[in-house]
Amino acid sequence: MILSRIGLGLLTLLVVSIVIFVLTQILPGDTATSVLGQNATPETLAAFRHELGLDRPAALRYLAWLGGVLHGDFGVALTNKQDIVEVLGPRFRNTLFLAGYAALMALPLAVGFGILAAIREGRLTDRLANIVALLAISMPEFFVGYLLILNLSVNHEWFPSLATVGTDTPFGERVWAVTLPAVTLTFLVTAHMLRMTRNSVLSTMSTAYVEMAFLKGLSRARVVTRHALPNAASPVISVIALNLAYLVVGVVVVENVFTYPGVGQYMIDAVSKRDVPVIEACGIVFAGVFITLNTFADVMAIVLNPRLRHPR
């Protein structure tokens, strides 16, 4: 079961890579004409195509590209001829750092308050948590981000407004600089996780054995933590993994708000400059992270729930 799920994940990634390649390389038409312009002679066009390897069949070009990607070679950027991996590597680490930082804050908050809301269902704590979560879900990332910048770094100079970090920034300073973007992300992701944690605990609460526990006269807090929670754990864990995946996307906008040197900002930059190899590389990296996290979520669900291990 677990192996077949991982296999499915790899297959998905392969198909996605084909779609990405077709989308960015085949559909836009002839790269040579768009680079050299309409006035280029047929000879220069042919020479240029040969130089870029564009005169080979699409399937071969795909295999060559895929082989490069698997060896960690994404080619060079069109605009400044930089090696993409050299730029992408540190940026990828930055993005993971930001997402990890946000996850560290979001996880305890979301699971804690989610369980608390489930224990006190329908009471003030629950309703308050619900309203706050609803507000947080509705707000665009940039609104929260700029609100924080205006209040915490412009009006009171407590945090830097631009999260500019280099490769040699010391760890303490890095944490300091990334705090505001991480808080922004936390705010958004926590809301989703909180609501789903609460709902999955509550849906376990409506089962017969939980009713039995209540009838035995146990307190609500004890029923939730000892009886309901162990069975609610596996949906909660997959919810968490799904939201970590969501975190990776939320990063795109947040990185742009704080001009943080991560993969998201790199990709937006590349799209505005129409730098195809870079767009492709960033797309594949995002796809890889997202599919890995999703696969991980499903594997965890299988591990935690014996019923899923034995197909009917």
Added chain:
Amino acid sequence: MTIFGHKAPLTAVVGLAIILLNLLVALAGPYLAPYGETQVVGGGWDPASAAAWFGTDQIGRDMFTRLVYGARMTIGIAFVTTILSFAIGITLGLVAAVAGRWVDALISRAVDVVLSIPLLIWALMILNVLGQSLFSLVFTIGCLDSTRVFRLARALGLNLVSLDFVEVARMRGEGLWWVISREILPNAAAPLMSEFGLRFCFNFLFIAALSFLGLGVPLPYADWGGMVKDNVGGISFGLPAALYPAAAIALLTVGINLVVDWFLSIDARPSGAQAEM
């Protein structure tokens, strides 16, 4: 207060009021706005005054006027996108549910591939190919979002297909389109309605985010996401100009979510939030 025969909590009433206000502004736009859409009325980032209620933007256009015109553009685009997404999603979803295993497997696997990575990443790659225009924006987001609608419509369709009245219609010899449009669609309408609110919110935020990134609604139209991007420079001088359009976006989505939340709590039929999981 009761609406449609149900007692509405305070939050839902507030939500409805916000939605109505936004619709009013979007529809009556040009009559409400004191100045022209691109008319320059003062210096860059003038503070709020009696003549310009929210001050002016980065090149001296009236912020209130821009917000009013922006409402029309931003809400209109998101609405058209959602309609397109539903048209594609419902058609494919119900066809997949009714037409048989092979068609279903084919469409479902294609949708799985699209949903296996974030829609924002797809959108960035597709917009790179199509270039920046209103049409390509609506088309891209509409197609991408239809995958989510497809999942819900297919799930609803599969539940309905096994019911007796559909069986009867098939035995009568009715064709695929009759079964879909006369037997299935009317019965799937209610859950699809509350899904519409959720998807509208999603598309609205999605387009705002793209505009903010400079890849959404092209110039010179006023739209809220783009206005945030244009006025961001003022933030570091402590000027809140960029926050007004951002707050307008947040306000409308909060309003819709409040109402949808209430809808979902009155009928516990399969909702978008559950079908998406």
